[in-house]
Amino acid sequence: MRKNKVPEPTVARLVQYSHTLENLCRQGTTIVSSEEIAHGAGVFSSQVRKDLACFGEFGTRGLGYNVRELLDQTRTILGVNRPWPVIMVGAGKLARALATYRGFAERNFDIVAVFDNDLTKIGGKIGQIDIHPLETLPAIVGANGVVIGIITVPAGAARPTARLMVDNGLTAILNFARVHIEVPEHVVLHNVDLSAEIGILTFKLCHPFVSFCHDPPA
Amino acid sequence: MRKNKVPEPTVARLVQYSHTLENLCRQGTTIVSSEEIAHGAGVFSSQVRKDLACFGEFGTRGLGYNVRELLDQTRTILGVNRPWPVIMVGAGKLARALATYRGFAERNFDIVAVFDNDLTKIGGKIGQIDIHPLETLPAIVGANGVVIGIITVPAGAARPTARLMVDNGLTAILNFARVHIEVPEHVVLHNVDLSAEIGILTFKLCHPFVSFCHDPPA
Incomplete structure (x- = not known):
């Protein structure tokens, strides 16, 4: 761990990146770019890089990430590498x-x-x-x-x-x-x-012009 | 609606406030303080006041909130007042x-x-x-x-x-x-x-000294 404060959404996205890596691993893919990881989670590649940077240095600039290695690392960070x-x-x-x-x-x-x-x-x-x-x-x-x-x-x-x-x-x-x-x-x-979750859904339906921000009000 | 940007956690908490008000209403309570609403959601009363302030002016200073009225208002905001x-x-x-x-x-x-x-x-x-x-x-x-x-x-x-x-x-x-x-x-x-949700739980178990912040990294 690099930081002692991590946004909860970063951890939730790390789970999604981990899913994507699992699928790639199963398909036999060995190297992956942050763009491909980002696609699976529906975010920008800059987000993937910033999220991963919370936990250490991964991958090689210009070469991407080793799928197996990053999968093991994300599973270890998430604590799901052990029963x-x-x-x-x-x-x-x-x-x-x-x-x-x-x-x-x-x-x-x-x-x-x-x-x-x-x-x-x-x-x-x-x-x-x-x-x-x-x-x-x-x-x-x-x-x-x-x-x-x-x-x-x-x-x-x-x-x-x-x-x-x-x-x-x-x-x-x-x-x-x-x-x-x-x-x-x-x-x-x-x-x-x-x-x-239902309340959030119906709220969004009723207020289509209200956008969600990240700043908590208190 | 007062603001055109609302934090998603505020909406999630509004659902909890609404639950508390439902229970109070069922018990026949007519007036409630922000402290009592806060207790049901496990937050401070200042959080309740700030959350509600996103949506308008409710209650009377020093007198608290009318339970039935605030329940109807929160249900309307959440869009759960209609089938x-x-x-x-x-x-x-x-x-x-x-x-x-x-x-x-x-x-x-x-x-x-x-x-x-x-x-x-x-x-x-x-x-x-x-x-x-x-x-x-x-x-x-x-x-x-x-x-x-x-x-x-x-x-x-x-x-x-x-x-x-x-x-x-x-x-x-x-x-x-x-x-x-x-x-x-x-x-x-x-x-x-x-x-x-599981990933967040095991992450917290494995990293007891990491606290969650609200700032998104990107």
């Missing part, structure tokens, strides 16, 4: 969609168990993954060295779920519940709020 | 999770049809919604005045799906496929990339 044992709490429809989401496996998210307190779900499976009672969470987290938890419970159950995860040593939470949860400073929390 | 007929292309597991996602109905997203080209799925249902063959998309879009399309097909099919949507007059697309798609300027496109 992450993951648990999910909440065995509903969203959990079902996520458990079979190809992107999870590709990002090395290995869902080791799903938990629920619904007796009709416990003992069942989501894909290949067993649904366990919540009481077994501490033992399964410990046995598998789990650090990441995904919250797919209804909003009302999200806060106690987060607390249970933190109490059992998880240090990263991906929260799909539509509620603000608080975690201690050492825990990484990332919220995915689908209804915010 | 939006929506179609979804791709009848897989993600479609199944989304179709029953409570947030869609609350944001007035009315999914009128799901389309697929898989003969084993056509004629079936996702919840209460019929799965139709792709060829009937133009007729159903026309008959229902649909302007919003949700893409839940695999990455390889996303671009032709977007083209089909645009050709049939849709002006907003919510894309869940992990591929960059291009749309004409008059079409609003919003991408939801779950694997980017």
Whole structure:
């Protein structure tokens, strides 16, 4: 890492560059230009170069980037070059969609168990993954060295779920519940709020002449 | 609208403020302070006031906000105060999770049809919604005045799906496929990339001392 401050959109784009590089690698391409990487993410090549510059020096001026090398480097920066044992709490429809989401496996998210307190779900499976009672969470987290938890419970159950995860040593939470949860400073929390995405879409539809700027107002 | 440039995070937070106001309204609360609205979204009250100031003047200094009034105003700004007929292309597991996602109905997203080209799925249902063959998309879009399309097909099919949507007059697309798609300027496109969310999470886990800044590097 070169800088100790990185824009979140840069990290999101790094994921896209990594996808493009994966595809190129699969196709047997060995060298790639910043223009080609940029195309895959729908940005300008100058953006690719500036984004990469946050993390170090890559490629050779005039010669481009070695695909395999840059792929390994981006995956290392993103932390997806190693497997992450993951648990999910909440065995509903969203959990079902996520458990079979190809992107999870590709990002090395290995869902080791799903938990629920619904007796009709416990003992069942989501894909290949067993649904366990919540009481077994501490033992399964410990046995598998789990650090990441995904919250797919209804909003009302999200806060106690987060607390249970933190109490059992998880240090990263991906929260799909539509509620603000608080975690201690050492825990990484990332919220995915689908209804915010919808709000942004309908906002854009209703205000076609308003453009989005990057400056936060506070 | 007061400004012609608005930060996207402001709009995302406006959705959260709107949720908080909905809950307060349901509980019968009539007046609320910016502190209480801020608490629901996990921000400072100054942030709430600055965010709202992007859109006009609300509330009375020292008296707070009228809950019902501010809720109506935020819903109008977000464009979720009116129903939006929506179609979804791709009848897989993600479609199944989304179709029953409570947030869609609350944001007035009315999914009128799901389309697929898989003969084993056509004629079936996702919840209460019929799965139709792709060829009937133009007729159903026309008959229902649909302007919003949700893409839940695999990455390889996303671009032709977007083209089909645009050709049939849709002006907003919510894309869940992990591929960059291009749309004409008059079409609003919003991408939801779950694997980017994972990348951001694992990045934060691997680089605990890197903080996120808002300045884009280009």
